[in-house]
Amino acid sequence: MAGSEHPVTPFVDGYPQGTHGQHPGALAEVPRISVAVRSTDPLTLSGLHEQLRPRPEILLCSDSTAERPQVTIVGTDTVDEPALVVLRHIRRTSTSRVLLIVRTIDEQKLVSAAECGVAGVVRRSEVTPEHLVQVIGTVARGEGHLPSDLLGRLLEQVGRLQGQVLGPRGLHFTGLAAREVDVLRLVAEGYDTADIATKLAYSERTIKNVLHSVMTRLQLRNRTHAVAYAMRQGLI
Template sequence: MIRVLVVDDHPLLREGIAAVLGTQPDMRVQAEATEGREAVDLYGSLRPDVVLMDLQMPGMDGICAIRAIREQDPAARIVVLTTYQGDVQCLRALRAGAHGYLLKSMLRRELVDTIRVVHAGGRRVPPEIADSLAAHLGDDGLSAREVDVLRQVAEGNANKRVARTLGISEETVKAHMKSILSKLAANDRTHAVTIAIKRGIIQL
């Protein structure tokens, strides 16, 4: 019997997963959590076989929870559940220690097989996301400061406001934007924001 911990702040999604797993003779939902800290605590006390982890949650997010669980147990088997197709988001999750990455739109088709693959020691990433990961493998990623600048720009702030908010000069903001446009192969600020959201570099 594969014991599963479901971590998601949406009760309907948790109920849906429980219904799907309830039809499988070799699986059961052992426990549910609504945010990362609760998931870490439950993992410590229950040691489930597989964790299904949402990324966007109140309190401790999914990436931090994955790291914390893996610190407790380096052999923990974790599958990310997300609505975000971005390759950067996927890479963060895999680097944190996830073994699978599943879009919520794929749950009905892929969930059961993904749990079995990960439980058996394998990895599972949807082909379209794997293709995106491969396409950007050699890219020079944005620095933490560049992400901060881009997040401010995404909120509609002009360079002067960005500079004031981040405590840097307007010239430094312009330099960061030039670097961002180059790294993302973007035509302008709006294009850069669009690319960053699509790839999971920033979330609005």
């Protein structure tokens, strides 16, 4: 019977059409991250392009496209001087966040890469399309990514540097010296300049100079702002 026949669903370009004549994917379009790929090795460059080109989340950029990359991938064997030159150039000329794909890397090379603005690192042996796209998304959101073993060793190195090099000189990674931390701690406890000078055995002028130096160097508006900064850094 004619009434029992199933209605025919039209297809366009191989996709069944909905009630509004749209492809199903058009109803939930995936946001795309613009990505540029750089490498001095043609095989690495080709391999990264092959992994990313089919991904709907990624928009590959080239020198001929007007699209500015949100993330720039740099593929290299190791973080040697030529690689650092490339990383420094990207940092100077682009607002793109950098993801480093590297065959081998240690803590020292990682520090050098970080100084050049690298936001994420993936070992070449761990690169799969799914993992690569996931890390690209992480870096594009302003977050960082490191292999877990590298992160652990880097934290150990930072601890040694603070304890053996910076600490004995009265310095901190936060940019505050031990005397500055002491002054801010007393400000946070409600003491005025005269009280702080008495407790720390400094002149009032020295206390004022310490606070002025902290606020100027770190671009803090006032004493309250300086105390809030020290609290966020976990110093007081």
